[in-house]
Amino acid sequence: MAKDENTVFVGRKGTMAYVLAVITQLNQQNADEVTIKARGKAISRAVDVAEIVRNKFIKGATIDKINISTEEVKTEDGTPLKVSAIEILLKK
Amino acid sequence: MAKDENTVFVGRKGTMAYVLAVITQLNQQNADEVTIKARGKAISRAVDVAEIVRNKFIKGATIDKINISTEEVKTEDGTPLKVSAIEILLKK
Numbered sequence: 001m002a003k004d005e006n007t008v009f010v011g012r013k014g015t016m017a018y019v020l021a022v023i024t025q026l027n028q029q030n031a032d033e034v035t036i037k038a039r040g041k042a043i044s045r046a047v048d049v050a051e052i053v054r055n056k057f058i059k060g061a062t063i064d065k066i067n068i069s070t071e072e073v074k075t076e077d078g079t080p081l082k083v084s085a086i087e088i089l090l091k092k
Numbered sequence: 093m094a095k096d097e098n099t100v101f102v103g104r105k106g107t108m109a110y111v112l113a114v115i116t117q118l119n120q121q122n123a124d125e126v127t128i129k130a131r132g133k134a135i136s137r138a139v140d141v142a143e144i145v146r147n148k149f150i151k152g153a154t155i156d157k158i159n160i161s162t163e164e165v166k167t168e169d170g171t172p173l174k175v176s177a178i179e180i181l182l183k184k
Contacts, residue, residue: 044135047176051162066158068180070143084139088160 010038010046036088065089102130102138110141128180157181
């Protein structure tokens with residue numbers, strides 16, 4: 001499992017913001033992998049990010065592992081809600 | 093690779109429509125696996141479908157493999173567009 005410092009959480013920003021974050025992470029010294037995480041509707045964007053990075057920017061990068069899971073979050077009024085989550089481990 | 097008859101394509105319908113399709117598939121004779129496919133924004137829904145099936149309906153089901161890729165589609169005016177795609181292989 002990657003450490004938190006090697007993780008990019010994908011949320012509601014534009015896709016390219018996260019692409020840039022992943023590239024920056026992979027170009028750091030001693031960083032040859034990054035975990036891209038997302039929940040709910042951002043899952044599609046996380047897949048876009050991984051695909052754009054490996055197809056356009058870091059050609060040697062491969063998808064090492066993909067996990068999906070269910071997490072429980074609290075909504076604004078405090079009721080629990082289950083959301084799907086994804087983790088994509090990208091290696092260069 | 094699963095045959096097409098063992099594939100559920102997730103699109104714009106409600107999540108439970110696809111959950112039902114996957115369960116029906118897995119309950120057929122000689123069907124111990126199903127591939128859930130989706131593109132673009134439907135990717136999040138495909139992950140929801142896999143998670144709901146294995147957590148709520150078919151307890152022994154496991155996620156055998158997840159692939160992500162990039163596909164080229166044509167928009168309504170004929171220009172090519174790249175979209176991300178996911179394939180989730182669910183086994184019981």
